[in-house]
Amino acid sequence: MASQDHTLCLLPLFFIIIISSFHVLPVSPTPSNKLESAIPIRRLNRRGTYIGLVTVIETEEDAFLRSVDFRPDPTHPFLDLSGRRFRIGKIHEKKVVYVRCGRGLVNAAAVTQQMIDVFNVKGIVHFGIAGNINNSMSIGDVSIPKQITNAGLWDWLNPGKTKGGADVVDLDMGNYNIPQGDGNNELGSLRYGKEQLYSVTGHINSPQNVFWINTTQEWLHLAADLEKMELSQCVNASLCLPQKPKLVVGLKAATADIFVDNAAYRKFLYDTFGVSSSDMESSAVAMTCVSNGYPIIVIRGLSDLAGVGGDNTVHKFGSLAATNTVKAVLEFIKKLPPS
Structure with missing residues (x-):
């Protein structure tokens, strides 16, 4: 009996140890970097609304950061979130938040959703270079499409x-x-x-099946005057295009996680869908904005004719296409009304 009593006495102590060990476990751990970012985010968002700028690769970023029109914020020039640098500043006295998302649909959608969730933005301007699908367009031209499809489903x-x-x-x-x-x-x-579009304007858990995502009509109207703007024709003194590039508003674009360098496939895309450019991000940015109810415009400079020239053409004229794209972005921001 003595040994049994001793065991019974130990049982309460055993349960106390187990219960106390549960007590020290954190219920909902919060990463310290989120806490560190929260205060500057609140301060930035108190200043009013921003125009969100999303581009893709370093060539486009270099062209953007070389622009004398972008002035970094003197107090908070950037904020690092999830491995990306969000740059804060002004263009034509309008507040902007800029980020480079990286290649592909997943990167583009993730960054766009993060920008919408974190920053007080009034809309997204997505820009970069693209492959040319339309024979009536040329390298160095800039396209601002009215519709974009995910051609990779x-x-x-x-x-x-x-x-x-x-x-x-x-x-x-x-x-x-x-x-x-x-x-x-x-x-x-x-x-x-088709895509399954979940939207703030739709029914909960009832996506709409869509093939085309429309960019924002009001912003397209603002961009219409950009067709008159002058674009650069030369990469440098010894490398120039044979004709002056042009800007066209209202075409169609295709997106997929595919680099299109095949003339037959290019012809199929144009003949079947009437698209004029091909890239790897635009439909993801547009769909994320439409899903959340935010304005979106896409501005893409054509760096190569798909299936002709391949990487060599992109390397030769990619920087020129990026420069012309940035010129169009800056002119569009100038046209946007003040916050």
């Missing part, structure tokens, strides 16, 4: 699969056999699908 079908269904269009690989008509192509065909 595919159902890849077996050869001989019945065509039709709810998807938008088919790309049959057999049509591109060399020589033509040389038997069946085991790659089958692709069907292009």
